[in-house]
Amino acid sequence: MDTRKKYVVANWKMNFTVGEASLYLNKLAGRIQPSRKLQIVLAPSTIALQPLSLQINRRQFKLAAQNFYWREYGPFTGEVALSQIRGFVDYAIIGHSERRYVFGEREEDIAQKVAAAIRSGITPILCIGETALDRKDGETAASIYSQLTSGLHEVSKEDINKVVIAYEPVWAISSNKNAKPAKPIDIIEAERLIRKHIAKLYGKEASETISVLYGGSVNKDTAAGYLAIDGIDGLLIGNASLIADQFCAIVELAKGVKNERQY
Ligand code: PGA
Numbered sequence: 001m002d003t004r005k006k007y008v009v010a011n012w013k014m015n016f017t018v019g020e021a022s023l024y025l026n027k028l029a030g031r032i033q034p035s036r037k038l039q040i041v042l043a044p045s046t047i048a049l050q051p052l053s054l055q056i057n058r059r060q061f062k063l064a065a066q067n068f069y070w071r072e073y074g075p076f077t078g079e080v081a082l083s084q085i086r087g088f089v090d091y092a093i094i095g096h097s098e099r100r101y102v103f104g105e106r107e108e109d110i111a112q113k114v115a116a117a118i119r120s121g122i123t124p125i126l127c128i129g130e131t132a133l134d135r136k137d138g139e140t141a142a143s144i145y146s147q148l149t150s151g152l153h154e155v156s157k158e159d160i161n162k163v164v165i166a167y168e169p170v171w172a173i174s175s176n177k178n179a180k181p182a183k184p185i186d187i188i189e190a191e192r193l194i195r196k197h198i199a200k201l202y203g204k205e206a207s208e209t210i211s212v213l214y215g216g217s218v219n220k221d222t223a224a225g226y227l228a229i230d231g232i233d234g235l236l237i238g239n240a241s242l243i244a245d246q247f248c249a250i251v252e253l254a255k256g257v258k259n260e261r262q263y
Contacts, residue, residue, distance in 0.1 A: 007234030009041040010241030021048040034060040053088035064091035070116040082120045092117045096127045097170045107150040115154035125164045132171035160202045164211045166236045172216030174239045181217045191231045220249035227257045
């Protein structure tokens, strides 16, 4: 039996001005008690990272970047380097489907971002997940395997325990026009595929210890069901994380769930 860390990650996406983000953080801080077992990670817009890092109690919340560019500095107009946000964040979301499909982020850049985060002492949250078309074509496993293989391409066996994987089937993300919530069975299958592939790439121990989160249309009514899935170590939440009542309720549920897994 293994008692593991749990995660609730809030992806605020392109919402809130800096002032609004600060007020919202204040509201959450007043309602959420720090917890040693639960990592509550907030991912505001890049522009809010620095001010929120001054406001935040790091025992209560950690900050994550939603995106960055992997080069240290240079002629990359419009981009932000990790060296410019290091110190503000403990985590970085990498390869989110909106980055892949809206902004055309390439697998090789995702792999470089994962490597750059590890080099900087920042935990990468590598998002993977099949599209509706992949699923329809019976390509779910192939899509999961290929995104894992390429996203982790630069990660050594020594460093694999520094990575968090978020399984986010694109068809279940609320921003998707025809989004439908994933059923626990879909997530169980994907979680097994992920651990199986990690075992193939990095060995059995890594496959058992790596944290796997779920994300896609999670709200306070569905969170408990997802959190109860053996092998799911937490949630990545978009829309529902923007509403204090929703987010605080999900945090309370996550605190109540013991993350003990039996292999
Ligand atoms: P959602 O977003 O919870 O609004 O579906 C999740 C995500 O995109 O990370």
